[in-house]
Amino acid sequence: MKYQSQSIAKLYFIAAIGLFVGQILFGVTLGLQYVIGDFLFPEIPFNVARMVHTNLLIVWLLFGFMGSAYYLVPEESERELYAPWLAKLMFWIFLIAGALTILGYLMVPYATLAEITMNDLLPTMGREFLEQPTITKIGIVIVALAFLFNIGMTILTGRKTVISLVLLTGLIGLAVFFLFSFYNPDNVVMDKYFWWFVVHLWVEGVWELIMAAMLAYVLIKVTGVDREVIEKWLYIIIAMALISGLIGTGHHFFWIGAPDYWQWLGSIFSAIEPIPFFMMTLFAFNVVNKRRRDHPNKAAVLWALGTAVMAFLGAGVWGFLHTLAPVNFYTHGTQITAAHGHMAFYGAYVMVILTMISYSMPLMRGKQAGNARAQVIEMWSFWLMTVAMVFITLFLTGAGILQVYLQRYSDTPLGFMATQDKLEIFYWAREGAGVIFLIGLFLYIYSFFAKGEDVVMPEAAVAS
Amino acid sequence: MMKSETSKNNEQQLKNASNAALASLLNLTILPVISFIALLFIYKKTQPGNIDHYHAVLGIKINITAALALFLVSTLMIVLGGFHSPWTWVYVITYFTIVHTIFIVFAIWALVRSWSGDKLRSKHN
Numbered sequence: 154m155k156y157q158s159q160s161i162a163k164l165y166f167i168a169a170i171g172l173f174v175g176q177i178l179f180g181v182t183l184g185l186q187y188v189i190g191d192f193l194f195p196e197i198p199f200n201v202a203r204m205v206h207t208n209l210l211i212v213w214l215l216f217g218f219m220g221s222a223y224y225l226v227p228e229e230s231e232r233e234l235y236a237p238w239l240a241k242l243m244f245w246i247f248l249i250a251g252a253l254t255i256l257g258y259l260m261v262p263y264a265t266l267a268e269i270t271m272n273d274l275l276p277t278m279g280r281e282f283l284e285q286p287t288i289t290k291i292g293i294v295i296v297a298l299a300f301l302f303n304i305g306m307t308i309l310t311g312r313k314t315v316i317s318l319v320l321l322t323g324l325i326g327l328a329v330f331f332l333f334s335f336y337n338p339d340n341v342v343m344d345k346y347f348w349w350f351v352v353h354l355w356v357e358g359v360w361e362l363i364m365a366a367m368l369a370y371v372l373i374k375v376t377g378v379d380r381e382v383i384e385k386w387l388y389i390i391i392a393m394a395l396i397s398g399l400i401g402t403g404h405h406f407f408w409i410g411a412p413d414y415w416q417w418l419g420s421i422f423s424a425i426e427p428i429p430f431f432m433m434t435l436f437a438f439n440v441v442n443k444r445r446r447d448h449p450n451k452a453a454v455l456w457a458l459g460t461a462v463m464a465f466l467g468a469g470v471w472g473f474l475h476t477l478a479p480v481n482f483y484t485h486g487t488q489i490t491a492a493h494g495h496m497a498f499y500g501a502y503v504m505v506i507l508t509m510i511s512y513s514m515p516l517m518r519g520k521q522a523g524n525a526r527a528q529v530i531e532m533w534s535f536w537l538m539t540v541a542m543v544f545i546t547l548f549l550t551g552a553g554i555l556q557v558y559l560q561r562y563s564d565t566p567l568g569f570m571a572t573q574d575k576l577e578i579f580y581w582a583r584e585g586a587g588v589i590f591l592i593g594l595f596l597y598i599y600s601f602f603a604k605g606e607d608v609v610m611p612e613a614a615v616a617s
Numbered sequence: 618m619m620k621s622e623t624s625k626n627n628e629q630q631l632k633n634a635s636n637a638a639l640a641s642l643l644n645l646t647i648l649p650v651i652s653f654i655a656l657l658f659i660y661k662k663t664q665p666g667n668i669d670h671y672h673a674v675l676g677i678k679i680n681i682t683a684a685l686a687l688f689l690v691s692t693l694m695i696v697l698g699g700f701h702s703p704w705t706w707v708y709v710i711t712y713f714t715i716v717h718t719i720f721i722v723f724a725i726w727a728l729v730r731s732w733s734g735d736k737l738r739s740k741h742n
């Protein structure tokens with residue numbers, strides 16, 4: 154760590170990991186409710202637990218992105234953060250607003266929450282991932298603006314690198330597209346358009362820029378490969394991401410009452426969407442293969458490679474699986490969607506943040522890398538969580554295929570609930586994999602406290 | 618004189634090697650069959666013991682193994698499980714997707730190794 158203000162990232166990362174634990178606890182609760190329908194009813198109904206699970210995910214990813222930016226930007230800009238106090242203040246505001254919102258979900262019925270937060274004045278509540286009360290959304294915008302101002306000023310008054318500019322572009326996009334969540338038209342078709350303008354343009358657009366920038370940053374640091382090489386890759390990746398991702402939004406317009414041509418546009422453009430993820434795999438493999446040094450932080454290298462591969466699997470392969478209109482006709486809104494949603498979010502955005510944390514946390518604690526034992530434990534947690542997520546995905550994919558067949562493809566289709574009964578075995582298996590995931594997460598947290606011997610690299614390997 | 622001759626040779630080999638690895642990857646993804654034929658042509662241009670030969674052979678091996686693992690095993694699943702059983706499709710589609718992906722990721726690594734003129738195992742640096 155070269156600049157004092159980078160250490161603000163630590164606060165953000167600790168909060169992110171804390172909320173991550175909450176997210177997964179609610180995940181395994183949901184998984185259990187899938188097989189034991191009245192588990193925790195009426196205290197925590199399924200719809201509430203689901204909302205908490207997905208909202209915690211989004212909030213902790215935002216903490217992770219902000220923390221990563223606060224770590225990355227000063228070093229790239231070669232100066233201290235523009236206003237460290239602002240970053241600290243925003244941290245507490247965001248944490249308190251986030252905690253109050255989650256408590257609101259859990260303590261009062263959603264309709265009551267809407268009432269006491271005066272949703273009527275500017276109705277924005279009720280859409281998946283964007284369930285936050287309007288007042289919380291306004292809080293998110295304020296935090297995002299202060300954050301963008303802070304890192305924007307740091308970048309503009311310091312050294313400008315391709316990495317920091319790509320990151321900034323992605324983060325501005327994140328904030329701008331979030332504004333669509335304030336527009337809630339009565340027309341359900343229009344409503345869906347604007348919902349996807351947030352959700353899709355985030356994960357299949359601007360977040361990819363954030364991800365590519367963070368991955369490139371860590372890869373430069375751990376491999377010592379020249380910036381110029383990495384920058385060329387970045388340009389192609391972000392160009393491909395935007396070209397495919399923007400019109401690719403059409404893969405959500407197939408059956409919502411939008412014009413027919415979206416079936417063509419959505420299918421064709423979203424079929425290209427795997428390319429940027431594919432390129433990220435190629436890029437990460439290439440850079441690690443050409444590395445000029447072996448970094449003592451082996452765990453960070455593993456996370457970086459893992460991100461590249463799992464994002465390709467979750468977003469690229471499992472996205473492509475159901476993105477063509479004739480396929481999506483059958484799979485829309487089934488467990489196939491959930492399978493893809495899980496592996497894509499985990500493989501791309503969860504893992505890239507864990508990569509940043511893995512690389513930067515030891516440095517913020519005054520070391521090059523975690524000690525040998527801590528790294529072994531961290532790598533175990535990598536494998537437990539990643540393999541568990543692969544299995545969650547496979548079980549949900551199996552469930553989804555059976556669901557499509559029984560409920561939508563068969564000549565004698567079963568009803569929704571009759572079909573769900575037939576999928577029980579998959580749901581139990583998913584729950585088992587979920588528990589393994591949770592164990593992996595606990596191990597991950599333990600790795601920060603594990604004591605052991607420092608990793609010493611042979612002089613030559615570090616120097617070259 | 619001799620030196621530039623060999624370096625030209627090496628360059629050509631490196632080019633063949635990466636073309637072979639690329640053809641192998643394309644055959645697994647967006648351009649099947651045609652890419653395999655291209656791969657066979659590249660193979661014919663190479664000499665045993667050279668890096669381009671290594672990558673051409675590797676590509677052929679990956680693709681033949683993939684074809685067997687994907688089509689033979691899937692066909693067997695369909696024959697044994699029955700075309701009209703939903704469970705057949707549960708296994709076939711899930712199996713095909715994940716195994717196919719593993720081969721693609723492997724071929725990406727092979728491509729990257731061919732770019733640096735390395736075999737899969739030999740130590741780089």
Ligand code: HEM
Nearest residue numbers: 356404423426468472473475476485486490494497498501
């Ligand atoms: C990291 C990137 C990605 C993430 C995090 C992600 C996540 C998600 C999530 C959570 C959903 C479910 C939304 C809902 O209905 O609640 C979804 C739907 C979908 N995704 Fe992705 N996705 C990503 C990339 C992709 C890519 C690259 C493709 C195409 C190649 C794709 C294709 C689809 C399709 C077609 C649907 C709609 C499924 C349906 O009709 O039910 N996704 N995605």
Ligand code: HEM
Nearest residue numbers: 180181183184207490491494495498499503583584587590
């Ligand atoms: C980092 C890990 C995880 C991520 C990124 C994640 C992400 C998500 C997302 C994006 C959704 C919404 C899906 C959609 O709209 O299609 C969701 C729903 C859900 N998740 Fe997770 N999740 C994770 C871990 C888990 C675990 C460990 C479990 C349980 C074993 C779990 C169980 C569920 C359930 C049951 C739902 C509701 C699905 C439905 O409505 O049918 N999740 N999760």
Ligand SMILES: [Fe+2]
Nearest residue numbers: 353357402405
């Ligand atoms: Fe999408």
